[in-house]
Amino acid sequence: MLDKALSGSKRYWTWIFILLAVIGVAFLTYLKQFNEGLGISGMSRDVSWGLYIGQFTFLVGVAASAVMLVIPYYLHDFKKFGKIVILGEFLAISAVIMCVLFIFVDMGQPMRITNVILYPTLNSVMFWDSVVLMGYLVLNLVIGWTTLGAERKGVKPPQWVKPLIYLSVPWAVSIHTVTAFLYAGVPGRHFWLTAVMAPRFLASAFAGGPALLILLALLVRKFTKFDPGTEPIQALAKIVTYAMFANVFLLGMEFFTAFYSNIPGHMHPFHYLYAGVDGHNKLVPLMWVSSIFAITSLALLVFPGIRKNEKILAFACAILFISLWIDKGFGLVIGGFVPNMFEGITEYWPTLPEAIITSGVWAIGLLVLTVLYKVAISVRETA
Amino acid sequence: MSINRRQFLKLVGVSTVAGIGGTAVFNGLRNSGLEAAQTSPDPRSLNGKRWGFVVDVSKLKSDEDYKKCIDACHSIHNVPDMSGLPEEIRIRQEVKWIWKDNFERTFPTAPEAEYQNSELKEKNFFLFCNHCAQPACVRVCPTKATFKRKDGIVMQDMHRCIGCRFCMAACPYGARSFNWRDPRGKDDNGQPFIKEENKEFPTRMIGVVEKCTLCYERLAIGKIPACVEVSGGAIVFGDLEDPNSEVRKILAEKYTIRRKPELGTQPSIYYVIGGGEHAG
Numbered sequence: 246m247l248d249k250a251l252s253g254s255k256r257y258w259t260w261i262f263i264l265l266a267v268i269g270v271a272f273l274t275y276l277k278q279f280n281e282g283l284g285i286s287g288m289s290r291d292v293s294w295g296l297y298i299g300q301f302t303f304l305v306g307v308a309a310s311a312v313m314l315v316i317p318y319y320l321h322d323f324k325k326f327g328k329i330v331i332l333g334e335f336l337a338i339s340a341v342i343m344c345v346l347f348i349f350v351d352m353g354q355p356m357r358i359t360n361v362i363l364y365p366t367l368n369s370v371m372f373w374d375s376v377v378l379m380g381y382l383v384l385n386l387v388i389g390w391t392t393l394g395a396e397r398k399g400v401k402p403p404q405w406v407k408p409l410i411y412l413s414v415p416w417a418v419s420i421h422t423v424t425a426f427l428y429a430g431v432p433g434r435h436f437w438l439t440a441v442m443a444p445r446f447l448a449s450a451f452a453g454g455p456a457l458l459i460l461l462a463l464l465v466r467k468f469t470k471f472d473p474g475t476e477p478i479q480a481l482a483k484i485v486t487y488a489m490f491a492n493v494f495l496l497g498m499e500f501f502t503a504f505y506s507n508i509p510g511h512m513h514p515f516h517y518l519y520a521g522v523d524g525h526n527k528l529v530p531l532m533w534v535s536s537i538f539a540i541t542s543l544a545l546l547v548f549p550g551i552r553k554n555e556k557i558l559a560f561a562c563a564i565l566f567i568s569l570w571i572d573k574g575f576g577l578v579i580g581g582f583v584p585n586m587f588e589g590i591t592e593y594w595p596t597l598p599e600a601i602i603t604s605g606v607w608a609i610g611l612l613v614l615t616v617l618y619k620v621a622i623s624v625r626e627t628a
Numbered sequence: 629m630s631i632n633r634r635q636f637l638k639l640v641g642v643s644t645v646a647g648i649g650g651t652a653v654f655n656g657l658r659n660s661g662l663e664a665a666q667t668s669p670d671p672r673s674l675n676g677k678r679w680g681f682v683v684d685v686s687k688l689k690s691d692e693d694y695k696k697c698i699d700a701c702h703s704i705h706n707v708p709d710m711s712g713l714p715e716e717i718r719i720r721q722e723v724k725w726i727w728k729d730n731f732e733r734t735f736p737t738a739p740e741a742e743y744q745n746s747e748l749k750e751k752n753f754f755l756f757c758n759h760c761a762q763p764a765c766v767r768v769c770p771t772k773a774t775f776k777r778k779d780g781i782v783m784q785d786m787h788r789c790i791g792c793r794f795c796m797a798a799c800p801y802g803a804r805s806f807n808w809r810d811p812r813g814k815d816d817n818g819q820p821f822i823k824e825e826n827k828e829f830p831t832r833m834i835g836v837v838e839k840c841t842l843c844y845e846r847l848a849i850g851k852i853p854a855c856v857e858v859s860g861g862a863i864v865f866g867d868l869e870d871p872n873s874e875v876r877k878i879l880a881e882k883y884t885i886r887r888k889p890e891l892g893t894q895p896s897i898y899y900v901i902g903g904g905e906h907a908g
Binding site: 281282283284288289290291293294348351352353354355357358360361363364366368369370371372375427430431432433434510581582585586587588589591 | 719720721722729732733734736737764767768769770771772773788789790791792793794796797798799800801802804805806807808809810833834835836837888891892893
């Protein structure tokens with residue numbers, strides 16, 4: 246089926262080459278980082294994870310969100326998702342690949358990555374995270390490819406794929422839960438030491454992932470002959486709305502616990518992120534953009550009459566996605582490191598090479614997504 | 629059973645992948661019993677069940693006294709000296725195994741510092757790895773590169789570390805340093821970070837995490853840790869599990885605290901508080 250990705254319009258190839266160009270520049274930048282070390286990033290001994298790990302965390306959520314299509318379609322026989330469930334599965338594949346790459350570019354000794362398998366360490370959450378992520382990648386590859394292949398031939402998917410589909414549901418929950426445990430299980434970092442970390446990760450994932458999927462579905466309709474349909478998009482919009490409310494609610498819980506208890510260690514990261522401490526306020530504008538975008542998107546999404554307008558829906562989904570990207574792909578990680586272990590402040594801001602490498606990984610993800618969607622849509626267009 | 633070409637290729641593909649992965653896992657399981665230790669210990673070696681320090685900074689009078697301890701450690705362990713870098717970069721990327729800081733920053737969660745006597749407030753303390761009995765860094769390391777020895781020393785295998793820095797996120801004491809740049813390299817003025825290399829101790833490479841190893845290499849030949857040796861009694865070394873050790877005697881007599889005890893990591897470094905001439 247992959248051959249379908251090799252024939253496309255001029256616009257298709259232009260897009261592919263733009264992505265390849267970004268990847269090329271990022272690859273050269275990565276070589277610089279490989280030679281000179283992670284010192285070329287904005288990270289430090291106090292803020293030892295930054296944009297890379299933030300993006301990884303955020304994208305695990307995007308990957309997990311495919312389950313929001315799989316559950317209605319396969320468990321509740323919600324037929325309308327039949328057309329777009331493959332878009333969700335392929336988005337998951339692209340997101341997991343980006344996750345793996347973000348881990349890779351964050352490593353000090355990337356050539357030793359196989360040590361995680363060579364010395365399996367059952368007490369390390371990171372070991373389990375790599376296990377569940379690789380498993381999820383394989384599951385989605387097998388499921389997506391098999392069901393699409395069957396569709397191309399106009400037959401039903403083979404029976405053996407059903408148990409895998411059911412397995413992919415708890416598996417999707419597991420990837421984001423285990424990723425939350427990376428943070429929620431370490432002592433001494435108040436911002437992360439919270440039992441609602443995993444629930445909040447899931448809520449934000451089930452809002453952000455489907456929001457991206459709505460945008461992708463609208464793009465697919467605009468640029469191809471394949472129409473994902475109005476009803477599935479509206480059904481997704483409903484899922485986004487509920488999940489985003491759950492996410493904002495859980496964030497509110499964090500604020501209440503920190504500020505009503507009045508425990509300094511719990512309040513400090515929130516002070517730093519949303520108000521700044523002693524003139525250190527690099528993240529304040531971003532966090533407020535995130536908050537305003539979150540509330541605006543909810544205001545637009547909550548009324549069915551408004552979200553029926555696809556232009557407004559697209560806008561709401563875009564700002565919701567940006568809001569969560571800031572909150573989870575940036576604020577969450579940095580808030581755990583600032584203030585540092587001595588209640589001092591070392592700020593973090595990504596450097597240019599770091600930003601270029603980050604966009605390179607996104608470009609690889611988009612390339613994978615484009616190729617997979619091209620295959621899926623070509624199958625649909627000829628069917 | 630007959631299979632066609634397509635099925636055969638599928639089967640070969642799957643078994644190859646399973647084979648590579650499977651062998652790796654079993655090799656890993658087999659190797660995991662190994663520990664970094666000498667095959668036959670030196671008869672002079674110091675042996676303990678849980679090595680620890682008691683730090684009494686009332687014995688330190690001047691900045692020079694602090695510097696002596698820090699230099700003793702950093703010079704023999706080839707810890708890169710990044711003082712040649714611009715200050716902004718140095719504080720973010722420096723490597724340190726032992727350093728000093730004030731009460732407030734050493735014990736940020738200690739009971740009430742607001743109206744504390746100024747002597748205690750201004751006094752500098754030594755900070756290093758706490759060699760915790762329940763080390764968070766060991767718990768999170770995905771490759772067992774960081775491990776706890778039977779004598780309580782928490783240390784790391786520089787050749788296994790993948791540089792994921794999960795241990796740095798997990799350590800509540802900021803004790804871990806990452807090699808953000810090549811420690812064997814030079815600063816912008818062409819000055820090497822390691823001024824005089826000690827050939828007896830390995831230098832590290834870029835992209836791995838390091839910290840105080842309680843001078844395991846000195847204990848192995850019967851010497852006490854380097855910082856202890858030159859501290860003039862400010863750092864006392866001994867086995868916390870041995871009731872007759874010097875550290876236990878001090879702990880029985882004086883009021884001591886540990887850094888962030890509420891986190892349950894069980895640090896092996898104790899600090900004498902209100903010692904010196906004023907002690908009761």
